[in-house]
Amino acid sequence: MRAAVCASHGLPESVTVQQVPVPALSAGQVRVQVDFAAVNFPDVLVVANEYQVKVPTPFIPGSEFAGIVSEVGGKDVGFAIGDRVMGTGLFGAFAAEVVTETRSLSHVPDGIDTRLAAAAGVAYRTAYHSLRSVARVEPGDSIVVLGGGGGVGLAAVGLGTALGAEVIAVASSQEKLDAAKQYGATGLINHREADLRTSLKALLPRGAAAVIDPVGGSLSEPALRSLCRGGRFVTIGFASGAIPRIPLNLVLVKGIQILGFQFGDIAADEFTRNEAELRELLGSGQVVPHVGAEFPLDEAAQALRTVADGRAIGKVLIRVRGPEGLDPGTPHE
Missing domain, CATH: 3.40.50.720 (NAD(P)-binding Rossmann-like Domain)
Incomplete structure (x- = not known):
């Protein structure tokens, strides 16, 4: 699969798009075909090795994504193939596929498309x-x-x-x-x-x-x-x-x-209340995330640079999959 890879810590321009092995799926995990990933300032810090948690190279940057469940690791994981989901993690989002624990995922609220869901995760929560x-x-x-x-x-x-x-x-x-x-x-x-x-x-x-x-x-x-x-x-x-x-x-x-x-x-009862209220605000359209810039996966470094330089207005997204639902690097049949 195609993914943006940080082979050595440094500036955003150190990130390049490469072919990498498809991640394996273990019991209890979920595989997601990523449609959009969002760029956050901590992503820039992780690439620079200046974040509070250090990530050894090589790794795939990206802490936020939205897409479609394509495989589940067992029964009763709370998600089914075809579910629209949004998720977070310290790294791994700037890729065609993400394998993640279910605790890092949530269903995309009805009434919001997958693109906006990618912009509504970390920042809005x-x-x-x-x-x-x-x-x-x-x-x-x-x-x-x-x-x-x-x-x-x-x-x-x-x-x-x-x-x-x-x-x-x-x-x-x-x-x-x-x-x-x-x-x-x-x-x-x-x-x-x-x-x-x-x-x-x-x-x-x-x-x-x-x-x-x-x-x-x-x-x-x-x-x-x-x-x-x-x-x-x-x-x-x-x-x-x-x-x-x-x-x-x-x-x-x-x-x-x-x-x-x-x-x-955040206290557990307040956390649950807040999440429910936020889903209602987003799903009803009372609050609509602002996407200020969108880049294809091949320009992941430019997306990171936009955030690093403080030029982002609202959210910066990386479009991972093409309009036909294919990885942009996958040849059309």
Whole structure:
């Protein structure tokens, strides 16, 4: 089968498309023919060997995919041949086929196509659990979303709006802010053209209830200063490449809560509730994932580069299978 392969750690351009053996299927596993894979910032870090979990080379990058079940390893695995599924893993998604454990899979909600399902996994689940269970956003709350045009950020804008919040989106270009406005943001700040602290104070004189931060770097402190007393600051990641240093006196004086997001930290009952609510939002079309760019498998390195350079608006997808349902590298009969 064809797959994008990282033979040695380094820049996105080190990833090349090759023929590799088809992965074997073991009992309890599921084989998925991948239609689309999504590119996430951690994929770039894994390729560079800068992620918190190291993956030895050679390996197939990619942490998120959607496709069709083609084989199951035994009975009662919860999936059947022909099921539309979406899945996640640390690596392996940029390939014609993925073999995975069932715990990493879920059925694609009715009402959403497989392409959009690939864009709705990690980013939308991260954003929704962060908003619902960590930031505990309520209707009428004002929230600030950093990186408001990126994968997690734009998802947080749309989902925050769906939860009834007033959303202020902070991004690095007018194009990204235009996308955030389309998804419901009522306040828009280009942090490269305006002072973030001053702009947030003007838009939110009473302060924000929560900040969602997948960016880090120099944006975090002014965003934290915009919180009202008792506000929640949720850190999700550091797409800027820099981990911020927060003056703790701000936390003390304003009674702010600084919270980190991890899927495993969400209480089981809330996790189940959140997943059900998110499936309803996606399946009903109340929230539609934004695909900002799509690349064929042969251009997996370019897709990774787009994300690495911060040029992605919403989700970047890799189209693995062609319009006839074939691996683009498979000769037509």
